[in-house]
Amino acid sequence: MAIHYHCRHCGMKMGTIDQVSIHSEQLGLHKLSAEERQEMVSYDQQGEIHIATICEDCQEYLTRNPEYHQYDFLIH
């Protein structure tokens, strides 16, 4: 099992954690509400976990352009 992180705004792959044998509880995922978890975390057919987060570029962009926060998808 692996965990893949990608940016929810631009779709950029941010990293993968391979050979994960820990349970989602130890990743802190249980601290998210069911809604947040549904929004951020998805599982594919291989049972791998995909986590939608935000990359540095988008974070910086949104910090400078707060009005774009309403859009889920950004094109740089």
Ligand SMILES: [Zn+2]
């Ligand atoms: Zn991004």
